[in-house]
Amino acid sequence: MALKLPVVRLLIADDVGIGKTIEAGLIVREMLDRGLIDRFSVLCPPHLVEQWVGELAEKFDIDAVAVTSARARSLERGLPAAQSLFEAYPHTVVSLDYIKADSRRDEFARACPSLVVVDEAHACIGGARGRHQRFELLERLVADEDRHMLLLTATPHSGDEAAFDRLLGLISPDFAGGPQGDENARARYARRLAQHYVQRRRPDIMESGWNEKRTFPVHQVKDESFSLIGDFAALHDRVLDYCLAVTERAGADQRSRRLAFWGTLALMRCVGSSPAAAASALRNRLSGVADEEAMQPVVFDEDEGLLDQGDLEPGTATADAEERAELVELIAMAEALDGRRGEDPKVARLLKLLKGLLRDGATPVIFCRFIATAEALGEELRKAWPKADVAIVTGRLTPEERRARVDRLEGSESRILVATDCLSEGVNLQSLFDAVIHYDLSWNPTRHQQREGRVDRFGQQSPIVRSVTIFGENSAIDGAVLQVILRKAEAIRKATGIAVPMPEDSEGVTSALMQALMLRAGGHREQLAFDFGLSSERLDSKWRDAEENAKASRARYAQGALKPEEVLPEWRQMRALNGGPTEVARFTDRALKRVGAPLDKAGQHQLVHLDAMPDAIKERLEARGLRGTRKVGFQDDPTPGVTHLGRVHPLVASLAESLAEGALDPDGAAFPPLGRCGVWRTRAVDQMTTLLLLRLRFKLITSGRTNRLLLAEEATGLAFQGMAPEAGLTGLSALALLEPEAAGNLDEQAIARQLQRARERLAAYESAIAAFAAERGAVLSEDHLRLTEAARGGATVDVVPVLPADVIGLYVLLPEGE
Numbered sequence: 085m086a087l088k089l090p091v092v093r094l095l096i097a098d099d100v101g102i103g104k105t106i107e108a109g110l111i112v113r114e115m116l117d118r119g120l121i122d123r124f125s126v127l128c129p130p131h132l133v134e135q136w137v138g139e140l141a142e143k144f145d146i147d148a149v150a151v152t153s154a155r156a157r158s159l160e161r162g163l164p165a166a167q168s169l170f171e172a173y174p175h176t177v178v179s180l181d182y183i184k185a186d187s188r189r190d191e192f193a194r195a196c197p198s199l200v201v202v203d204e205a206h207a208c209i210g211g212a213r214g215r216h217q218r219f220e221l222l223e224r225l226v227a228d229e230d231r232h233m234l235l236l237t238a239t240p241h242s243g244d245e246a247a248f249d250r251l252l253g254l255i256s257p258d259f260a261g262g263p264q265g266d267e268n269a270r271a272r273y274a275r276r277l278a279q280h281y282v283q284r285r286r287p288d289i290m291e292s293g294w295n296e297k298r299t300f301p302v303h304q305v306k307d308e309s310f311s312l313i314g315d316f317a318a319l320h321d322r323v324l325d326y327c328l329a330v331t332e333r334a335g336a337d338q339r340s341r342r343l344a345f346w347g348t349l350a351l352m353r354c355v356g357s358s359p360a361a362a363a364s365a366l367r368n369r370l371s372g373v374a375d376e377e378a379m380q381p382v383v384f385d386e387d388e389g390l391l392d393q394g395d396l397e398p399g400t401a402t403a404d405a406e407e408r409a410e411l412v413e414l415i416a417m418a419e420a421l422d423g424r425r426g427e428d429p430k431v432a433r434l435l436k437l438l439k440g441l442l443r444d445g446a447t448p449v450i451f452c453r454f455i456a457t458a459e460a461l462g463e464e465l466r467k468a469w470p471k472a473d474v475a476i477v478t479g480r481l482t483p484e485e486r487r488a489r490v491d492r493l494e495g496s497e498s499r500i501l502v503a504t505d506c507l508s509e510g511v512n513l514q515s516l517f518d519a520v521i522h523y524d525l526s527w528n529p530t531r532h533q534q535r536e537g538r539v540d541r542f543g544q545q546s547p548i549v550r551s552v553t554i555f556g557e558n559s560a561i562d563g564a565v566l567q568v569i570l571r572k573a574e575a576i577r578k579a580t581g582i583a584v585p586m587p588e589d590s591e592g593v594t595s596a597l598m599q600a601l602m603l604r605a606g607g608h609r610e611q612l613a614f615d616f617g618l619s620s621e622r623l624d625s626k627w628r629d630a631e632e633n634a635k636a637s638r639a640r641y642a643q644g645a646l647k648p649e650e651v652l653p654e655w656r657q658m659r660a661l662n663g664g665p666t667e668v669a670r671f672t673d674r675a676l677k678r679v680g681a682p683l684d685k686a687g688q689h690q691l692v693h694l695d696a697m698p699d700a701i702k703e704r705l706e707a708r709g710l711r712g713t714r715k716v717g718f719q720d721d722p723t724p725g726v727t728h729l730g731r732v733h734p735l736v737a738s739l740a741e742s743l744a745e746g747a748l749d750p751d752g753a754a755f756p757p758l759g760r761c762g763v764w765r766t767r768a769v770d771q772m773t774t775l776l777l778l779r780l781r782f783k784l785i786t787s788g789r790t791n792r793l794l795l796a797e798e799a800t801g802l803a804f805q806g807m808a809p810e811a812g813l814t815g816l817s818a819l820a821l822l823e824p825e826a827a828g829n830l831d832e833q834a835i836a837r838q839l840q841r842a843r844e845r846l847a848a849y850e851s852a853i854a855a856f857a858a859e860r861g862a863v864l865s866e867d868h869l870r871l872t873e874a875a876r877g878g879a880t881v882d883v884v885p886v887l888p889a890d891v892i893g894l895y896v897l898l899p900e901g902e
Contacts, residue, residue: 086111087871088279092199092232093255097240097283100533101300101541104236105139107282108201111234113144115199118881119792121232123174123197129204130179131483135511136203137177142708142734148175153182168195180207184217193224198232200225205235209251219250226254238537239530240283255280293648298721301518301549303540309557310433315424317558319362319417323355324560326410352561354397355418357453357524359428360460363418364397370411395455395479395504425464433554434461434523435468442469442498446519446550447724449501451508451535453524455480461523462502472498479506487511495712508534518546518724522553525565532570545724654871662731669718672729675739679755689715689726692735698754701742708734748892763838763896765828768821770899773812774804774842775821776849777893780857781886782864796883799892802849802856809848814856827900838896846891857885 086092092111096104108126115121126136126148133150140146149159151169159169168191170176176197183192202208208218226233233254240251245262253260259280263273289296312320327348347369354365425431434450441448452458455478462476473496477486486507493499493516501507501517508531520536532553540549555562663671676682681696693713694705705711716735717726729736746753747760760777778801784794801818802811813821830838861883868881 085279085282086114091230092234093226093280094233095205095235095237095240095251095255095281097237097281099285100238100537102284102286102289103542104238105136105203106143106542108203108234108236109140109144109146112140112199112201113146115232116146117794119786119794121197121199123170124176124199124201125170125192125197126177126201126203127180127183127208128177128202129207130181131506131511132203133177133179134483134487138709140175140177146175148177149173150179151176151182152179156182168192170195170197180218183221186217189217189221189224193221196225196228196231198230199234200231201234201236203236205237205251205254206239206247209247222254238533252277252281294652299542301540301544301547303536303549303551305551306553308433308437308552308554310429310554311558312556313429314427315417315421316359316428316430319359319414319421320352320355320559320561322417323351323362323366323414326407326414327351330407349561353527354454356556356559356561358430358457358460359418359421359425360456361397361454363415363422364454364456366411366415366418368397370408370415395453395458395506397454397456422460425460430523430554430556431461431464434521435464437521437552437554438465438468438500441519441550442472447499447517448519448521448550449503449507449513449517449535449539450521450523451526452502452504453526455504457524458502458504465500465502469498469500472496472500474500474502477501477503477507479504481506490516491709505531505535508538511538512541512543513538514541514544518544518548519550520552522551525553525555525562525570527565527569529570529574545722545726657867665718665720665730668729668731668736672718672736672739675743678743678758679739683716686715690717692716694735698742700754701738704738704742705734710734760892761839761842761894763830763835763898764826765830765898765900766821766824767827767900768824769805769897771806772899773806773821773897774845774849775818775893775895775897776802776804776853776891777819777895778802778853779890779892780860781889782861783884783886784868785882785884787880787882795886798860800856800860802853804845804849804852807845809852811849811852811856821897822895830898838898839894842894842896846894850888853889853891854885854887857887857889861885 086094092115094111096107098104098107112121112124116124126140128136130152133152137148137150140148149155151159151173156169159173163169163172170192174197178192183189202222208222225231235251235254237251240248249260249262252262255277259273259277263270286300288294289299331344331348333344351362351365351369354361421428438448450461452461458476458478462474465472465474473493475489475493477489481489490501490507490511490513493501499516501513505526507513517539520539522532522535526532526535536549536551540551555566557563673683676692679698679701681693684691684693691713694711695702695713697705702711715726716729717723718729720728722728727733731737743758746755747758750757777799779797779799781795781797784796786792786794800815801813801822803813803818803821804810805812811818864883865881868883872880
């Protein structure tokens with residue numbers, strides 16, 4: 085799709101976990117290789133910066149630098165005063181936190197590269213101050229009609245039509261107003277937008293001609309309820325009574341009443357989470373710790389794409405003097421219950437659930453809403469499973485510390501992760517975990533999807549991913565959230581196939597939640613319900629609008645531009661060129677033996693000892709974060725905990741590079757070098773055969789909006805039978821002669837004579853080598869032409885061989901008995 089566009093403007097809005105980062109990386113890598121761009125930048129929320137840097141390096145061999153507020157000064161040190169760091173570093177991943185300052189936005193707009201990738205693009209399109217600044221920057225960038233833009237988001241349509249129009253307007257101003265006019269005009273609009281807009285659900289990939297059944301696991305969803313009893317139920321009732329009294333005292337003043345509602349909901353969220361979170365929130369209120377402007381986003385899990393500080397227990401406005409005695413008593417109740425965690429019905433339900441999951445071999449992530457809950461829960465889990473590795477990750481840690489704490493679990497056989505929503509975006513967990521437990525309900529249905537998307541995503545090796553939601557069946561606050569928000573969002577998702585964000589109507593949501601909360605609480609509290617009028621009906625109407633918008637969006641923007649019949653043949657050919665599991669396994673096994681670090685067997689698995697490698701190889705692998713001992717496999721679908729070794733894995737690539745370098749410079753090799761010449765007897769030939777291992781080099785001349793000369797090379801073989809100057813076997817057929825075991829050896833003098841004669845024959849082979857190089861160039865030109873035609877345009881590529889070719893191996897094979 086990208087190559088079909090003279091200027092690449094794509095909005096990639098695939099579901100969470102399908103692989104938007106990988107899709108963008110494929111486009112970036114292809115544009116770099118084709119010479120269409122020299123530089124690029126990724127703009128993303130701060131917690132995604134390291135993720136992007138790692139993905140670009142690991143999957144695409146692109147070394148990008150992270151540009152954050154903390155690192156920018158060191159990057160700028162030593163640069164000329166007139167040079168921007170965006171000019172000095174061609175590949176950058178830029179934090180939205182860093183770029184939001186006016187001066188930095190101006191500098192970036194001036195020195196901006198020709199391709200910009202915007203991750204979490206929905207976080208840049210809104211009315212809030214931060215989002216307004218980001219949108220202003222994007223408007224400046226897209227004003228350059230030659231600039232390529234990739235916009236990535238899993239939630240393109242939040243229900244706000246104006247925001248969605250602004251997002252489409254970044255692709256082209258023509259899209260901003262939506263389809264207008266008669267049916268024909270709307271059809272033309274849809275066809276044109278389909279060239280720029282990708283929105284796929286998992287069924288679109290698993291069906292619709294692709295038939296990719298292995299890519300995503302089966303997702304099993306389950307609810308687990310518990311009942312509040314005894315003192316734990318009493319704490320809920322006491323805090324609710326306290327909150328409703330505060331609400332009554334707020335009177336008729338709208339601002340005071342709104343803050344009282346938010347404070348009520350915030351306190352009840354904390355009480356529903358854990359006694360530890362309740363105690364922290366109540367202490368905050370008693371001490372006057374509050375930020376009224378920050379209260380609403382914390383209550384409703386609003387984030388603008390920035391989740392770093394959303395897990396603190398919220399302040400809920402300063403308490404009046406008459407409340408202080410009651411607050412002190414409530415704090416004492418909460419602290420006492422926090423000391424009795426073993427009796428907590430919610431904790432007991434989790435422990436029972438975990439026991440079954442761990443027995444079945446699952447590795448769970450437990451998501452909590454608040455730091456105090458996560459830390460208290462982590463302590464209980466360590467008591468219950470003292471031999472397991474239990475990690476706790478919250479907003480107290482920096483993004484680097486969070487990633488490091490998760491990475492330390494990699495070698496553990498039994499691991500449990502307790503996290504707040506600071507991990508619901510930005511750290512991919514599919515290689516270590518295959519189950520998600522929602523210990524606390526999120527009040528934003530999108531956040532539930534994000535949590536599950538950390539595990540249920542492309543690259544998950546387990547065939548099944550489990551998601552379990554824990555809620556209190558007699559909890560007034562859990563019941564209100566399920567009724568007003570989560571159940572309705574789930575019903576829309578099932579009906580439309582699209583996850584719909586909560587309607588952007590905080591007043592309506594607040595009123596509906598308060599109404600549901602008090603009706604569920606029962607008793608004398610029902611008398612306040614009339615204050616909310618038609619709030620529930622109003623929110624129901626918003627949900628219905630969201631569902632209709634989702635259906636219309638799905639019908640209007642369904643993706644049809646990607647054709648399996650165009651893509652799959654090219655994928656299969658590339659797969660054959662790279663080598664499949666059999667070839668990679670054979671090479672890796674032989675190479676590891678040669679460098680002195682052979683594969684070990686451990687039951688059904690194979691182990692590779694990365695620290696046993698020669699220093700030169702070990703340093704390369706450590707630079708990619710690979711060290712220690714790992715279970716490895718070569719098949720496409722390894723079991724969980726087993727690293728897949730394919731042709732482009734850093735271990736395989738490092739071995740190939742090191743063996744080639746050792747063969748070309750035997751004196752510098754730290755292991756027995758490969759022989760570049762040899763003579764032996766074999767059953768694979770019936771007459772003397774001279775086999776040349778060649779390195780063919782090619783010039784790739786691209787012509788399009790920009791012209792570029794690129795260099796490429798490939799290794800191949802030619803086999804000459806007897807004294808014939810024409811090659812009898814070429815390519816893989818010739819190289820296959822090297823595979824059979826030698827049937828016999830020769831003495832050194834005979835080997836020397838045979839090699840001397842073979843060297844004398846090289847001049848006679850030059851015309852055959854040149855003809856084969858020209859043939860390969862023509863085939864590669866046809867491959868590039870076919871891709872260009874499939875893309876219906878873009879840069880054309882001519883492949884021209886560079887002669888003479890390099891003969892990097894010379895082998896004489898003699899028939900057995902000669």
